[in-house]
Amino acid sequence: MAVKNTIILQKMQEELTRAKKADSQTFIKHIEKIKLLCELFLDAEQHDSAPSSQHISKEEMKVMLGQQTKQPPIQHDEANGTSIFDF
Template sequence: MAIANETIIQKMIQELQQAKQQQSQTEIVKHMEHVRLLCDLFLAESDSSSEVSKEEISPEEMKAMLGETRKQQSFQKTSRLEENDANGKSIFDF
């Protein structure tokens, strides 16, 4: 069960307000640790939601982004030289 981002932010605000009202350093640190945990929770939810968007990319889109379609097209466009001194595709073919 996912926790709404708004709920996490509200809890952070409450912890910060409680930390602001405290006089002792140990109590302030305690509330700040709670804020840190809430931040980690918030960021973990953000990371998991970005993983979902990665799965929505189609295989054709992935190939296009990686340039695989361009590589295939460039190989098809190359032509062999038809000259007497050209023996092959490589510049080292003599």
């Protein structure tokens, strides 16, 4: 369930008002609540601007499906195939 930005801002204003009236012991608690509310905005913004991890390139899809791109066989004296299990 998403919370509207206006509700978060209203809660921040309420905490700010309480912090202004608070003594030194409870002042920090109100500021911590404001910080938490700010982090809701920052986390949502970072999540929205993050690159989509759902995009898969054609090459990645081929590898995942086992359709390897053709690679030349390894050329050295003791190699006889492309698999690491070929002896």
